[in-house]
Amino acid sequence: MAGLLFLFFIFFALHIISSSATTNFNVLSYGAKPNGVTDSTKAFLDAWAAACGSTDSTMIYMPKGRYLLGSMVFTGSCKSPDITIRIDGTLVAPGDYRILGQAANWLSFEGVAGVSIVGGALDAKGSPLWACKAKGNNCPSGATSLSFTNSNNIKIKGLLSLNSQMFHIVINGCQNVNVERISVIADGNSPNTDGIHVQLSSNIVIMNSKIKTGDDCISIGPGTQNLWIEGVKCGPGHGISIGSLAKDLQEEGVQNVTVTKTVLADTQNGFGIKSWARPSNGFVQRVRFIGAIMQNVQNPILIDQHYCPHNLNCPDQVSGVKISDIVYQGIRGTSATAIAINFDCSSKYPCSGISLQNVNLTYSNQAAQSLCANVLGKTIGLVQPHGCL
Numbered sequence: 001m002a003g004l005l006f007l008f009f010i011f012f013a014l015h016i017i018s019s020s021a022t023t024n025f026n027v028l029s030y031g032a033k034p035n036g037v038t039d040s041t042k043a044f045l046d047a048w049a050a051a052c053g054s055t056d057s058t059m060i061y062m063p064k065g066r067y068l069l070g071s072m073v074f075t076g077s078c079k080s081p082d083i084t085i086r087i088d089g090t091l092v093a094p095g096d097y098r099i100l101g102q103a104a105n106w107l108s109f110e111g112v113a114g115v116s117i118v119g120g121a122l123d124a125k126g127s128p129l130w131a132c133k134a135k136g137n138n139c140p141s142g143a144t145s146l147s148f149t150n151s152n153n154i155k156i157k158g159l160l161s162l163n164s165q166m167f168h169i170v171i172n173g174c175q176n177v178n179v180e181r182i183s184v185i186a187d188g189n190s191p192n193t194d195g196i197h198v199q200l201s202s203n204i205v206i207m208n209s210k211i212k213t214g215d216d217c218i219s220i221g222p223g224t225q226n227l228w229i230e231g232v233k234c235g236p237g238h239g240i241s242i243g244s245l246a247k248d249l250q251e252e253g254v255q256n257v258t259v260t261k262t263v264l265a266d267t268q269n270g271f272g273i274k275s276w277a278r279p280s281n282g283f284v285q286r287v288r289f290i291g292a293i294m295q296n297v298q299n300p301i302l303i304d305q306h307y308c309p310h311n312l313n314c315p316d317q318v319s320g321v322k323i324s325d326i327v328y329q330g331i332r333g334t335s336a337t338a339i340a341i342n343f344d345c346s347s348k349y350p351c352s353g354i355s356l357q358n359v360n361l362t363y364s365n366q367a368a369q370s371l372c373a374n375v376l377g378k379t380i381g382l383v384q385p386h387g388c389l
Contacts, residue, residue, distance in 0.1 A: 022084075023056040026063070034065020036092050041070045052078035062120065065089040071103035071143065076112035076151070083112075087120020087159070097129040100165060101140030105147040112148075116155040122146060126165040130190045130214075142166040142192070148174050157181055167194045168213070174201045182209045188236035190214030195237065200252065202226045209233070216241045217267070222282060223252035229259040239269035239297070242287070244307050245321045246280035253283035260290040270300035270331075273323060274307040275346075280320040287326045294333030300361050301328055301341045303351060303375070319346040329357040340368035340385055343375040350374040356383045 025047045028034070032043035044067070051058040058080045069091050091107070093100050100106055106124060109115060124145045132139035142165030148154055149170075154177040161168040161184045168184045171177050184195040195211035198204055199221030208231040211217040217234035220227065220242040234240060240262065242254055264270050271289045275282070294300045303323060308314035323345060340361040345351035354377030361368050361384060372388035379387040 022059050023051075023054050024059045024061055025051045026061045027067070028063060032062075032067055034063060034067055034089055036066030036068055038068060039070065040067045041072055044069060045072060045074075048074050051080055051083050052076070054080045056080060057082050059084045059086055062087045062089050062091075066092050068092050068094065069107075070094060071100060071106055071108075073105075073108045073110060074112065075110050078112065080114075082114035082116070084116045084118060086118050090121040090123055093124045095125065097125065097132070097142075097165065098140060100124070100143040101129055103143045105170075106143045106145050106165075108147045108149065109151055109154075110149045111151060112154075113152045115151070115153075116157070117159055119158045121160040121162060122164075123162045124164045126163040126186065126190065126193065129165045130187070133191055144168070144170045146170070148172065148177065150174065152176055154178070155180075159183075160185070162186070163190070164193050166192050167197050169196045171196070171198045171201050171204060175203055177201065177204045179204075179206045180208055184209075184211040184213055184217075186213040188212070188214050194219045197221060198224050198227060200224070204228070207231050211237060213237045219243075220254060220257060222254065224257065225255045227257045229257075229262070231261050233263045233265075235265035235267045235295070237267050239264055239267045239272055241269060241272040241274060242284055243272070243274035245275040245282045245284070246278040246319055247276060249279055249281070251280050251282040253285065254287075255283070255285045257287045258290065259288070259292070262292045263295070264292065264297050265295040267297050268299065269302050270294050270297045271328070272299065272302045272304065273326070274302075274304040275319045275321040276314070277306045277308070277317050277319045278315055279317065282320070283322040283324070284326070285322075285324045289328045289331065291330040292333075294331065294335065294361060296334055296336045298336045299339070299342060300333070300335050301331070301359075303343045303345055305346045306344055318348045320349065321346065322349045323351040325353040326351070327355045327357065328359055329355075332360040335361050335363045335368050338363050338369050339371055341370035341387070343372045343388075345374040347374050350376055352376045354389060355380065356387050356389065357381055358383070360384045
């Protein structure tokens with residue numbers, strides 16, 4: 001009997017080992033060159049095809065070095081139940097910004113499931129394109145560095161994204177995405193280089209990350225729900241923003257968003273909600289901004305339903321976006337302007353259920369000010385500047 005039990009144990013152990021085995025695919029085996037000069041695009045796509053076609057758990061491994069890559073699309077659905085992309089090197093964009101500039105994305109994942117990206121760096125070399133735009137020349141719009149579309153069960157951990165031409169990371173139409181310990185670096189004057197953009201997605205977690213860029217550190221678009229942001233350090237940049245909304249008449253709402261334990265330093269905005277003054281069926285509801293430190297932030301707490309950058313192409317209408325149940329709790333620090341709290345809501349659909357709880361914001365070591373238009377809410381505990389609710 002003991003012998004049979006021993007044999008059963010060995011069989012069970014071997015079954016566990018075999019079922020958890022990972023098949024490795026090294027990009028060097030497919031012709032990739034880690035010299036930063038040889039185009040390795042085909043090698044990376046071939047490694048993806050092999051991993052995607054495997055029925056095992058797989059790992060695509062990118063050893064140390066610099067890999068020159070053009071625009072790539074990694075598509076599902078895959079036979080492999082999970083694919084880990086382990087990057088020990090740096091993925092480098094072409095030196096001519098026009099090559100990527102004509103593409104919507106540099107590295108795009110479409111319709112995939114169970115993909116993890118671990119470590120490594122993306123160097124998109126976006127600064128020449130930014131310079132082109134600054135001169136007002138006829139420039140391409142630019143590419144997002146890393147994009148996930150219509151994908152599920154995605155993890156991004158320990159990644160460094162440098163100098164994206166446009167957005168650094170986009171999460172669009174996805175479910176169950178975890179982003180942890182990433183770093184984003186771009187010049188504070190770089191245009192449209194949002195750190196992470198989320199839209200039409202649910203069950204998203206962004207944690208313990210540092211974002212320095214020229215636009216929103218995190219931008220939250222229509223159709224986002226169940227988003228958790230924690231431990232993010234932002235600056236320079238435009239803060240953490242919901243919007244801009246009301247771009248379209250028919251637009252999905254934003255709901256169940258929590259932003260906690262954040263630090264925002266030298267940013268244009270702190271926590272912003274913005275919509276165009278246009279008709280829309282959109283909404284923002286059940287949002288919690290909890291436990292933040294503001295350091296020299298121009299607009300620490302802002303709702304702007306008359307968003308109109310540069311006063312161009314802005315209709316003389318009223319925002320249809322309904323904003324309700326928004327809590328600002330435990331927010332302290334310094335404002336770079338006299339107006340630390342500014343609620344400029346829609347006259348047709350006033351903001352409602354706005355709550356300020358234990359907020360302490362100062363301006364140049366003196367009392368800051370607050371402005372309110374078309375907003376209903378309450379204050380709890382110490383609120384400085386004195387609320388206009």
